[in-house]
Structure formats: C-alpha cells, structure tokens
Amino acid sequence: MNIKQEKHTRRLSQHKEAQLLAKHISEKCSSLHGNEQLSDVELLKNHLLFISVTFKPGTVAVKHTCKPSPMRAFSLFYRNWMADCLGGNIARKRHYQPLTWAFVDVEGSRQVRNRKGIFVTPTQRGEKVIDPRLANWPHVHALSLIDSSLRDKIQCQLAAPWLCSAFKHPGIDVEASWFDPSKSSLVDLISYCSKGMWQIAEADRDDFLGIFPPAKAQQCRATLSIENRTHYASYLQHRQQTLGW
Numbered sequence: 001m002n003i004k005q006e007k008h009t010r011r012l013s014q015h016k017e018a019q020l021l022a023k024h025i026s027e028k029c030s031s032l033h034g035n036e037q038l039s040d041v042e043l044l045k046n047h048l049l050f051i052s053v054t055f056k057p058g059t060v061a062v063k064h065t066c067k068p069s070p071m072r073a074f075s076l077f078y079r080n081w082m083a084d085c086l087g088g089n090i091a092r093k094r095h096y097q098p099l100t101w102a103f104v105d106v107e108g109s110r111q112v113r114n115r116k117g118i119f120v121t122p123t124q125r126g127e128k129v130i131d132p133r134l135a136n137w138p139h140v141h142a143l144s145l146i147d148s149s150l151r152d153k154i155q156c157q158l159a160a161p162w163l164c165s166a167f168k169h170p171g172i173d174v175e176a177s178w179f180d181p182s183k184s185s186l187v188d189l190i191s192y193c194s195k196g197m198w199q200i201a202e203a204d205r206d207d208f209l210g211i212f213p214p215a216k217a218q219q220c221r222a223t224l225s226i227e228n229r230t231h232y233a234s235y236l237q238h239r240q241q242t243l244g245w
Helices: 003-036 040-047 070-086 090-096 148-159 186-193 232-242
Strands: 048-055 099-105 120-122 128-130 139-145 172-178 209-212
Touching (some): 003 040, 003 139, 040 148, 048 070, 070 172
C-alpha cells in the first residue's frame, strides 16, 4: 500500500469512527432526555455543548515534560466548571455532571505542514505526521451532554462568561456553543474535534482523548491498547459502560 492509499484508508477510518461515536452520542442523548418527546436532532440542539479550551502558551505540553498535559489541564477546568454549576461536593453529584468526550488538538492538524514551529516528520513508510511533543499551541475540543437541570445555568454562563470562574481563569480561554446542525453535522463536528489525533503517530495517541466525569482517582487515566488507538469510538463507549456512565 502506497502513501496515497494509506491516507485514503485513514480518512475512511476516521469517518467511520466519527459515525460510530455520533450514533452513540445521539442514542445516549435520547436515552437521557427521551421524555422530552423531541426528535434526535432537536434533543442534540438542546443538550449537546461544543467546547474549545485553549491554554496560555507554555503552560501545558503534550508529552514527557514537567508541565501538565492538555488533558490534565482540561480535567481541572472540568472540575472547576462543575463546582461553578453544582457547588461543593461534586463527587457526590456525578449523575448531574455532563457526560463529556474530550480530544486534544494541536496547531497545523487540519493540514500537516510546517507551520508555527510544528515539527512534521515522515514515518518509516514516508507519511508525514505531527510530533506533538513540539506543539506550541495544544488545545482541547470537547462535546458535553448537558442535563436538563443544568441547561439554564450553563446558558447564563455562556451569556455572561465573566460570572463563571472556570471560564474566566487567566490561564485558559474557553469558547462554548450549543450544537447547531445547520452549521455542521454531528459526524463532521466529531471529525473536527478528533482531527489532531489522526495526524500524529499511533504511539503518541494515548493522551489525546478522554471521557468525563472520571469515576475514581485510580480510573481517571486509562491507556489505550494498540488495537484501540484508532478505534476510539468503541474504546470510549466500552470505557463508559465499564465505569457505569
């Protein structure tokens, strides 16, 4: 298989995985909010929040440094966000916390090229991939299924983000909006969120996706087996079921 064929195969795999995860998210939303008697698309419009979290340059690093990883930094944002929404003792309020799928991204992932200091290196087969360890601007895209009891609260946070301490933290910048099918399908949105993971070598993908809320401290971080580094939709669904989400 030549490089062109490998890229085509990878794009097909990425689209298939996005379709599987989109189906899972839609089914999960329907199971949680089916009593509202709305179509699947309307339920997603009401309850699915798209979040992008960027970090102050130099405060996070993807691999092998003393700085926190982007996913670790996102987990801290998530915890602070839930504290703003739910108050204290958030560990006892897990059933109110939004089920969230998070993906780390880096600059240049849309098109693999030398840009803004990103180091692009060929694999043994000659295909170019991003070296995430040298990324200058790692960030996180996430999709959150918001409980009905939190929707009005979060809507107020979106309208006045300066009132939410998690949104106004000096080290991060947060952009959030409700899912809008007129702008993008759910499959395309998932593909956008996960595009960084598909542009790096498989060995570096362990820290590029996560699911929240974590169950227990020892379960907050789970590594991906080699066979699941590309099949992330099945991995996330299995992890969710295993941890009782």
